[in-house]
Amino acid sequence: MVEVSVRNTDGPAREEAEGPGPRLLHGLRAYGLIVAMWVRSTMAYRTSFVLMAVGNFLTSGLDFVAILLMFSHIDALGGFSLPEVALLYGATSTSFGLVDLFLGNAERVGRRVRDGTLDSLLVRPVPVLAQIAADRFALRRLGRVVQGLVVLVWGLARADIAWTPVDVVLVPVMVVSGAGIFAGVFVAGAAFQFWACDASQAQNSFTYGGTTLLQYPPTVFSRELVRGVTFVVPLAFVNWLPALRILGREDPLGLPGWVDFCGPAVAAGVIALSGLAWRAGLRSYRSTGS
């Protein structure tokens, strides 16, 4: 078992004091430093960065072009108009894009386990999760966030919404807590790779698959599938439940109204559980040894 705890007498590790609060701050600061380093290195090739960011914007926009092509033949999909689908699409794409930006390379942990380079992360005086999350931070992924935001704003402006103050607050809460839920899914997926390092693809079912699912109205899918993503992997809280409230629609499972506001609580729960899974994964890590 590789269980390294560093207590240097000098250097940044000194700040790694007891208790969860300072430790979290220390992790976040280290994360920020690594991210800043990667951003500096990206900016050495400015043209390449701009091209890649535009490419990222276009690639993630293809899904929406497919939806537009669908709506060139129809007026409503599963009873939802184009602006309403755009709202769903924009909300989940923005949340997903944020997590893809801040945590996207956590899925590379399987590769590090396989080739043994995780060892070098263990001896550094920074939480491993912060290092993994910031690994090869790719600012170009901002392209996806921008694309999601554009569609979200368009959807919000064009959809037929009877705005109340609650709805206005619910929009940013939806995007942030949605990002929280996806963050939990990413970390849980990364933790899973400690046991099955070749199976990083399976994670895509829940991350990319999840956001693809949420781009469409819940009425399109079978009731069992909607139940599954409400109660088992609670992706429905990312955008379906809050967006249905904003649009003044019934949710297909007929859940009580207060459930629509549970996004932040669900996000906190998912993050806590995935944090435990990550710890368990890290504890079970055995180096390749050569």
Next chain:
Amino acid sequence: MRLYAAVAVSGFRRHATYRVATAAGVFTNTVFGFIVAYTFIALWDERPHLGGYDQAQALTFVWVTQALLAPVALMGGGFQEELQERIRSGDIAVDLYRPADLQLWWLAGDLGRAAFDLLGRGVVPLAVGALAFDLALPVDPARWPAFAFSVLLGIVVSIALRYLVALCAFWLLDGAGVNMISVLLSIFFTGMLLPLNVFPGLFGEIVRMLPWSAMLQVPADVLLGQHTGTGLAGALAFQAGWAVALLAAGRGLQSAATTKVVVQGG
């Protein structure tokens, strides 16, 4: 010829090693198949016979897409990153003085990979789709060999196209940009997101003439019985034509690259 057969076999065996990764890929393809299938049901509920497909045919298209995604390398991959890395590092110099043709070498290797992916990643998603949904799979036994041949041609077109993309590294050194554009074009113009016969008007006409159409749309239509008799021969000739044209372009680019470009390294 024996040499290239051996390269193909080793390509097959090399990819057969990663069993867990293959299982994970099958799982992901199946999950995506379900998601897309439900959206297509909703679309074809609104517009039955959209693009000349009935709902069962549209669902078959979904599952054929998931089955062919890895073998035809619709989202890139296969060999191109590896070849680009060899060009970037200068290892390509070793490849060039081997007594084997560069293009045929990678063609054979990737055909081996595709054969494994067809068995390892293609069969299960299609079978799951057929169990979960009402698919329009042909009962006419003659249509399956035609489909198999069409898939083979689609794979060759895909390889020829990715070979061109990979060779760009001789001039650009870093292939990340062209790879991204190549994946972008492939996702959209193969019909992976939406069948090409649903694309409207003149745009649709043009899109169906492009090489990407030969990678997924034509094989799927052959399976669905959209091409019969002389139409079938025409569809296969369309694929073969693109395969030959792109392989020839690859040859041209290869000779331009090897005569003009100074190999990296020192």
